[in-house]
Amino acid sequence: MSRAFVKEAGETEVFEAMPDRPVSPHPNLVTPEGLAWIESELARWQAAHAEALAGDDRAEIAQTRREFRYWTARRASAQLVPPPVQHDQVRFGSTVTIARGDGRQQNWRLVGEDEAEPAQGTLPYVAPLAGAVMGKSVGDRATIGTEAVEIVAIA
Structure with missing residues (x-):
């Protein structure tokens, strides 16, 4: 494991909160499939975080907390764009x-x-x-x- 996220405190390791993943400044446009995928990632990281908490794995807790925050933010900002009905111009989803x-x-x-x-x-x-x-x-x-x-x- 990288020591980048660990402080030495005598013989005890203290895990710092991992920095948030960067979030794009662009609107979070998503297709219906994209929204479903974001929701599945959110559920996956929520379950992984619960498992890390139950196992008291502090490194994994930090990692899963970071991913759960990211996917929570992405779900909250998701703007569902229905599939294009017309195909006369290139549009989002085309x-x-x-x-x-x-x-x-x-x-x-x-x-x-x-x-x-x-x-x-x-x-x-x-x-x-x-x-x-x-x-x-x-x-x-x-x-x-x-x-x-x-x-x-x-x-």
Whole structure:
């Protein structure tokens, strides 16, 4: 275990409160799946914290308390956005297909920050690519850094 969160007090270790996890300054927009995931994380950390308390594991108590605070804050600030009904423009919750200059096509679903997993095809709505395509329609072009991409499908 890292000694970063421990003070020496003779032969007794005293665990300091762990600092809070950083919380994004952006609105906490979530899809219905994202809200369910936040609620499952909250329940998971609440159970882990109760288990740590029961076992009197002070290091684990500090860790689970920190995670429970984070997920409680994320649940309290969550703003549920229903799935888009129209697919004429890229919106939060849309799945957008882009064509890159080298001929590759990529699909991205634009979701909340906590639920984003780029390796799984979900991108946080605050990512530069998401911001560049938001509000665009099929056939529109967007610039990401120095690269231009074309919107080829919206679902």
